[in-house]
Each structure stands twice: as C-alpha cells, then as structure tokens.
Amino acid sequence: MKNVSLILKNEKLAFGVVFIALICFAWINRFIQDDAFISFRYAANWIHGNGLVWNPGERVEGYTNFLWTLLIGMGMKLEIEPVTCSYLLGLFCFGITLILTYRLAIVMFNSPLMGLVIILLLGTNYTFSSYATSGMETQLQTCLFVASAYIAISFIDRQVFDPLRLFGLSLLLSMAVLTRLDSAIFCLVVFISVLYFVLKESSSLSKKVVKSSILLFPFLILVGGWLIWKWSYYGYLLPNTYYAKVSSVASLKKGVHYIYLFFFSYGLFPFLLFVPVFYKKIWIHRNAVLIVLVSLLLLWMIYVARAGGDFMEFRFMVPVLPFIILLLVWLIRNCINQREVQWIFIIWIFFSSLHHQFRFGRYIETGGVESIKLLEHHLIDEDESWIQIGKVFGKVFNGNPNVTIATTACGAIPYYSNLRTLDMLGLNDPWIARYGHIVNVKTGHRKMTTFSYLIDKRVNLVIGHPFMKSIEDTAKTVWFGMLYKDIEDKKLIPENSQFLEIPINNRYKLVVYYLTQNPIVDQAILLNGLIAYPVFHE
Numbered sequence: 287m288k289n290v291s292l293i294l295k296n297e298k299l300a301f302g303v304v305f306i307a308l309i310c311f312a313w314i315n316r317f318i319q320d321d322a323f324i325s326f327r328y329a330a331n332w333i334h335g336n337g338l339v340w341n342p343g344e345r346v347e348g349y350t351n352f353l354w355t356l357l358i359g360m361g362m363k364l365e366i367e368p369v370t371c372s373y374l375l376g377l378f379c380f381g382i383t384l385i386l387t388y389r390l391a392i393v394m395f396n397s398p399l400m401g402l403v404i405i406l407l408l409g410t411n412y413t414f415s416s417y418a419t420s421g422m423e424t425q426l427q428t429c430l431f432v433a434s435a436y437i438a439i440s441f442i443d444r445q446v447f448d449p450l451r452l453f454g455l456s457l458l459l460s461m462a463v464l465t466r467l468d469s470a471i472f473c474l475v476v477f478i479s480v481l482y483f484v485l486k487e488s489s490s491l492s493k494k495v496v497k498s499s500i501l502l503f504p505f506l507i508l509v510g511g512w513l514i515w516k517w518s519y520y521g522y523l524l525p526n527t528y529y530a531k532v533s534s535v536a537s538l539k540k541g542v543h544y545i546y547l548f549f550f551s552y553g554l555f556p557f558l559l560f561v562p563v564f565y566k567k568i569w570i571h572r573n574a575v576l577i578v579l580v581s582l583l584l585l586w587m588i589y590v591a592r593a594g595g596d597f598m599e600f601r602f603m604v605p606v607l608p609f610i611i612l613l614l615v616w617l618i619r620n621c622i623n624q625r626e627v628q629w630i631f632i633i634w635i636f637f638s639s640l641h642h643q644f645r646f647g648r649y650i651e652t653g654g655v656e657s658i659k660l661l662e663h664h665l666i667d668e669d670e671s672w673i674q675i676g677k678v679f680g681k682v683f684n685g686n687p688n689v690t691i692a693t694t695a696c697g698a699i700p701y702y703s704n705l706r707t708l709d710m711l712g713l714n715d716p717w718i719a720r721y722g723h724i725v726n727v728k729t730g731h732r733k734m735t736t737f738s739y740l741i742d743k744r745v746n747l748v749i750g751h752p753f754m755k756s757i758e759d760t761a762k763t764v765w766f767g768m769l770y771k772d773i774e775d776k777k778l779i780p781e782n783s784q785f786l787e788i789p790i791n792n793r794y795k796l797v798v799y800y801l802t803q804n805p806i807v808d809q810a811i812l813l814n815g816l817i818a819y820p821v822f823h824e
Contacts, residue, residue: 322421544595676702
C-alpha cells in the first residue's frame with residue numbers, strides 16, 4: 287500500500303510540474319490579434335445598452351462567437367479590461383483542456399506516463415500554446431470539445447450512461463455551438479455515437495427513451511432558443527460573416543493546402559504513412575473510441591478544407607489538436623514494437639514543434655497563412671501599430687458618433703477609436719457581405735466594398751488597409767488599391783475630396799482619404815494642425 291501511495295503521489299507531482307510549466311509557456315507565448323477586437327466592440331456596445339451590434343442602431347451579426355462575446359462583456363461589466371479578460375479566460379480554458387486531455391489519455395492508454403507525454407506534446411505545440419490567449423474564442427471551443435469528448439468516450443468505454451452526465455454532456459455541446467456555430471459538426475458525431483450506445487444497452491425501451499431525451503432536449507431547447515432570438519434580432523440564422531466568406535470552389539484547394547501546410551510545418555507527414563503501412567495492425571486494434579476520434583477528425587478536416595482554411599496560423603486546427611496528438615501517440619504505441627523507436631517518434635513530434643516555432647513565417651505570410659508573430663505585429667509594432675491608430679483617431683475626433691471611418695482592419699482601430707465604422711470587407715456589413723466585389727485576397731476576406739457604396743454611406747475618412755508612411759515622406763501620392771476597387775468612372779471622385787495626414791507616432795503617419803465633408807472633421811483638422819491636400823486626378 288505504501289508503494290501504491292508513493293506512485294500516486296509522484297504521478298500527481300509530475301502532472302503538477304508539467305501543468306504549471308505548460309501554463310507558463312502559454313503565458314510566454316501570449317499574444318493578441320486584430321479580429322479579437324470585433325468581439326470586444328460588440329461586447330462594449332452590449333454593456334453600454336446599445337445591444338449586440340457593430341454600430342449603434344445597426345443590427346448585424348458580425349461576430350461568430352456568441353458565448354465568448356457575452357463572457358468578455360461580463361468581464362467588462364466587472365471593469366476588467368477586455369484583453370486582460372480574454373487572457374484570463376483563455377488560460378483557464380487551456381488549463382482545463384490539459385487536465386481533461388490527460389484524463390482522456392489515461393482512458394485510452396491506461397497509463398499516467400502516456401498521459402503526461404500527451405499533454406507535454408500538446409502543451410508545447412506552439413500554435414496550441416499561443417492560442418491559449420489571442421483574444422479569440424479558440425481555446426474555449428477546444429475546451430468544450432475535449433470536455434464533451436471525455437464524457438462521451440467515458441460512456442462508451444464503460445458502457446454506463448448516467449442521466450446526470452448525459453444532461454451535462456448536452457449542456458457542454460450546447461455551449462460549444464453557442465461559442466461557434468461550426469461546432470455543430472463535432473456535436474453531430476458525439477450525438478450519433480452516444481445515442482447508438484444508449485440504444486444498444488440492455489435496458490427497457492422506456493429507459494432508453496428517457497436517456498435519449500435527457501441527451502437531446504437540453505441541447506434543442508438552448509440552441510433552438512438562441513437561433514429563434516437570432517432570427518428575430520438580426521433577421522438571419524447564419525452570421526453575416528458566412529455571407530462575407532462564401533467563396534467559389536477554388537477555396538477547396540486553399541483549404542486542402544492549409545491542412546497540408548499544418549502537417550508539413552509540424553513534421554507530421556511521416557505518421558500519415560503509418561495508415562497504409564500498418565493498416566492490418568490498425569484494423570486489429572479497432573474499437574469504438576478509436577472510431578469516434580477518427581470520425582471527429584475526418585469530418586472536421588473536410589469542413590476546414592471546404593471552408594478554405596484560414597489566414598491565421600492554423601487556428602482551425604487547434605480545437606481538434608488534442609485528438610490529433612492522441613491518435614498520433616496511439617499509432618506510435620500500436621504500430622511500432624520497439625520501445626526505443628516509439629520514443630524516437632515521440633521526440634520527433636516535440637522537436638518538430640520547436641522547429642515550427644522558430645522557423646514558420648515569422649513576420650511574413652507562408653502559403654497565404656499569417657504567422658502568430660505577424661498577426662501580433664499588425665497591432666503593436668511601430669510601422670503598423672493598429673492599436674495606436676485607433677487610439678489616435680479616438681483622440682483626434684473625440685469618439686464622435688457622427689464621424690464615419692472605413693477600413694479593412696476592423697478590429698483594434700474601430701474598437702479604440704469608438705467611431706462609427708464601415709467594414710470594407712463586409713464582415714460587419716450585410717450589403718457588402720452579399721453584393722460586394724469578389725477580390726483575390728486571403729481566405730475569409732474575399733469581398734470588398736464598392737466605391738459608390740462608400741459615397742452612399744457618407745463615409746468621411748477612408749483608411750482602407752492602414753499602410754503607414756514615414757513622417758519625413760513628403761510625397762503627395764497615395765496607393766489607392768484598398769481605398770476603392772470599382773471606379774469605372776473617375777467622375778465618382780468628389781471634386782472637394784482630399785488626402786489627410788494624421789501622425790500616429792514619432793516616426794510614422796497615416797494618410798487617409800477624406801471623402802465626405804464633415805464639419806467635425808474640418809474642426810479636428812484645424813485644432814490638431816493636420817495636413818490636407820487635394821486628390822490629384824490623372
């Protein structure tokens with residue numbers, strides 16, 4: 287008994303050390319990205335009594351993370367700054383994910399050592415660790431996925447379906463869909479799997495009906511109620527971002543490339559060869575848990591490929607990364623007989639992640655995917671500094687709701703400026719999302735406003751994509767590519783329109799297009815000594 291207690295104590299100690307180290311690693315890798323501020327803006331409008339809206343008085347669902355936005359809003363009500371709040375929530379979900387992945391690994395391998403190995407591989411994965419923060423809902427969705435999978439797989443493994451846990455599973459799956467609507471793909475697999483085994487158990491039909499109802503009805507009531515509210519509030523069931531991001535068949539190619547880039551960058555392709563090489567061994571070891579995990583991964587990969595992937599560094603891979611690691615270790619353990627070779631492959635995964643961290647992208651795009659460093663660079667580095675741009679605009683124009691700006695960077699700039707904003711890519715504008723020009727830009731940003739729409743909406747200042755110029759640069763030329771895409775007739779350009787230089791920091795200024803005249807803007811030009819000059823026609 288003494289030896290058993292010692293082993294249990296050492297196991298808990300080892301887990302505690304690894305757990306704390308991984309939380310610290312995630313904190314070191316913390317970052318914030320522009321899209322997070324979309325949810326922050328909706329949350330701010332909500333707590334200030336304007337509703338879940340982008341601009342007060344305009345109902346559009348430009349966020350895709352209802353539950354996360356509410357949580358951020360609740361943090362704001364408690365006077366917690368939203369970036370800090372998102373860090374705390376994200377790290378909390380990250381920690382719960384590690385704990386439940388560890389427990390899930392013990393269910394699969396019956397080995398605390400393999401549990402530690404799996405969370406070590408998961409927690410040191412640079413993408414997974416970094417998305418413990420980011421300001422996005424990614425880690426909340428991941429946590430709900432793993433929690434739901436843990437309960438479902440425990441059911442399947444023990445063949446015991448406790449009504450209270452079925453109710454809890456239904457609530458977790460509901461929360462996953464409320465966090466992101468695409469979680470419905472994951473929920474479908476879990477529901478089918480659990481219902482199959484509930485109906486298979488040796489109990490009366492009435493008990494099976496009761497248990498099935500306990501699993502299904504809480505989900506249907508919560509998700510159904512939310513969808514009814516969305517329809518009545520916004521007029522659509524799907525978020526506006528769906529219409530903005532709908533693309534042609536070409537997106538499938540980008541989606542497949544996105545998945546390929548993930549496996550290639552993390553050196554995981556050798557493990558895909560295990561399937562054809564060791565298919566007989568895999569077939570012998572097939573079991574319900576394995577089938578469920580493989581089904582989850584296959585359906586999610588099909589979804590990611592069809593959606594065209596993403597431009598953010600492997601964000602869409604994070605929610606299923608715990609299952610990828612579990613399956614990779616399962617393949618190593620069950621396909622390789624030699625213990626030394628097993629550890630070589632496990633060490634390969636660990637060092638491939640380190641290689642990715644120091645080599646992938648850095649401050650450039652790789653295959654249409656922006657690295658985590660580049661995503662953060664947009665907001666904080668001196669030559670882009672989108673956070674500072676938003677703060678300067680808020681100060682110069684005093685957050686006046688009668689000043690309208692238009693930009694493609696619709697995160698930190700609108701949030702910190704607190705100005706009415708037209709999202710030029712249509713994620714927060716229903717007309718652009720449906721009728722905007724399709725342009726050849728990154729995944730998820732395929733629509734663009736028309737110039738005539740900027741005029742119709744009486745936009746005052748067109749930022750376009752915020753490209754900064756050196757303070758010393760005296761050239762009176764501006765790149766118009768992101769300001770308008772459809773000037774068939776240059777007579778559309780108002781004769782009195784101007785370019786306006788706004789200093790952002792000691793080294794850089796932003797040149798914006800002053801389109802629709804506004805006395806508030808004119809007064810700000812005089813008060814702040816801003817330089818304005820007319821648009822030169824070719």
